[in-house]
Amino acid sequence: QVQLVESGGGLVQAGGSLRLSCAASGWTFSSSGMGWFRQAPGKEREFVSFINWSGGSRHYADSVKGRFTISRDNAKNTVYLQMNSLKPEDTAVYYCAVTRSPGITVLPGSYVSWGQGTQVTVSS
Numbered sequence: 865q866v867q868l869v870e871s872g873g874g875l876v877q878a879g880g881s882l883r884l885s886c887a888a889s890g891w892t893f894s895s896s897g898m899g900w901f902r903q904a905p906g907k908e909r910e911f912v913s914f915i916n917w918s919g920g921s922r923h924y925a926d927s928v929k930g931r932f933t934i935s936r937d938n939a940k941n942t943v944y945l946q947m948n949s950l951k952p953e954d955t956a957v958y959y960c961a962v963t964r965s966p967g968i969t970v971l972p973g974s975y976v977s978w979g980q981g982t983q984v985t986v987s988s
Contacts, residue, residue: 865890867888868886869979871887873957875985878951878988880950884982884984886945887942888941894938898915898960898961899963899970900945900960901960901972901975902954904956904957907956911925913945914934921967922934927953932946947984952986954986955985955986957981958981958982960978963976964976
């Protein structure tokens, strides 16, 4: 049974940093691409970042490019999202998800399992 558990969210001032983690279990983690999404109140879930199975291919939404970094440790079955220079508009619930797509995908429908989410709140 696939399980994804996010952690690391919290309250931070604008300009600060947070590091999100997503611990995975229930399948061969090292064979799958992983993504981070976020959803703010009243808005649709939006793509944040993708990393392929090896970590050799990464993709970011324009809104976070240059500020966020996705990485993974296949030995620990964990994917990370380092978030720097946070802005109030980054406030959202952040979700990690696993995809069966062989390449980069930003579509929520391409992801087959999701974590429960972790709240990130950035104060101005």
